[in-house]
Amino acid sequence: MRVIPIGIWGGYPNKNEATSAFLIEQDGFRCLVDCGSGVLAAVQNYVELRNLDAVVISHYHPDHIADIGVLQHAAMVGMQLKEWNTPLIIYAHDKDLEEFKKLSYKGVTEGRAIRAAETLELGPWQVSFCETIHPVYCLAMKFTADGKTVVFTADTSWKKELIDFSRESDLLVAEANLYEKHLGIIQGHMSGSQAGKLAELASAKQLLLTHLPQYGELEEVLEAAKSRYTGQVEFAVIGKTYEV
Numbered sequence: 001m002r003v004i005p006i007g008i009w010g011g012y013p014n015k016n017e018a019t020s021a022f023l024i025e026q027d028g029f030r031c032l033v034d035c036g037s038g039v040l041a042a043v044q045n046y047v048e049l050r051n052l053d054a055v056v057i058s059h060y061h062p063d064h065i066a067d068i069g070v071l072q073h074a075a076m077v078g079m080q081l082k083e084w085n086t087p088l089i090i091y092a093h094d095k096d097l098e099e100f101k102k103l104s105y106k107g108v109t110e111g112r113a114i115r116a117a118e119t120l121e122l123g124p125w126q127v128s129f130c131e132t133i134h135p136v137y138c139l140a141m142k143f144t145a146d147g148k149t150v151v152f153t154a155d156t157s158w159k160k161e162l163i164d165f166s167r168e169s170d171l172l173v174a175e176a177n178l179y180e181k182h183l184g185i186i187q188g189h190m191s192g193s194q195a196g197k198l199a200e201l202a203s204a205k206q207l208l209l210t211h212l213p214q215y216g217e218l219e220e221v222l223e224a225a226k227s228r229y230t231g232q233v234e235f236a237v238i239g240k241t242y243e244v
């Protein structure tokens with residue numbers, strides 16, 4: 001399984017970069033996990049859009065869905081040119097029906113509902129979900145194939161259920177949007193130390209930090225994670241291939 005970070009910023013993109021998105025690949029199947037601001041431009045460095053096999057969305061905040069509309073335009077143009085053959089399936093929860101309905105567009109993209117309690121069979125993966133703690137309903141995701149697992153926490157405050165959900169994951173992609181001093185002040189996100197604690201308690205084999213703040217001394221977030229996690233940890237590097 002290969003994971004390529006496409007966008008690593010929370011809330012809004014840093015200059016010339018993108019908010020949340022990861023490309024995950026296995027056996028030639030390519031899935032985009034979240035599709036935030038700047039993602040459509042960035043992801044084309046790694047895959048032709050028509051070769052995307054699926055999209056999975058964690059929640060309906062703009063930094064996770066901002067580029068869905070332009071992805072739909074790309075699919076529409078691709079279909080008109082007959083370069084794009086089948087509708088692109090976009091998986092997301094339907095707790096917000098108004099947002100969910102927008103995922104289906106002119107027959108070129110089709111929204112399909114995912115549920116926390118159900119495992120999704122998606123290409124080579126089994127994908128399971130865990131509700132997070134966030135101002136809007138949001139799902140963490142676990143991709144499993146060939147005995148390997150990659151977990152994306154999506155957006156969340158500290159939630160102890162995520163420990164079991166992330167247990168012995170080969171790669172844990174955890175949000176670390178907060179500096180320690182902002183815990184309790186900014187809601188709905190984890191700090192570096194909490195991401196580290198999650199990885200340590202779950203015995204995750206490798207930790208990537210994402211959904212990063214554009215302000216402050218970013219190195220503090222990494223140091224905070226390292227103070228709680230004894231394994232390998234780094235900021236998710238845009239365009240780097242992480243193989244598990």
Ligand SMILES: [Zn+2]
Nearest residue numbers: 059061134155
């Ligand atoms: Zn969010």
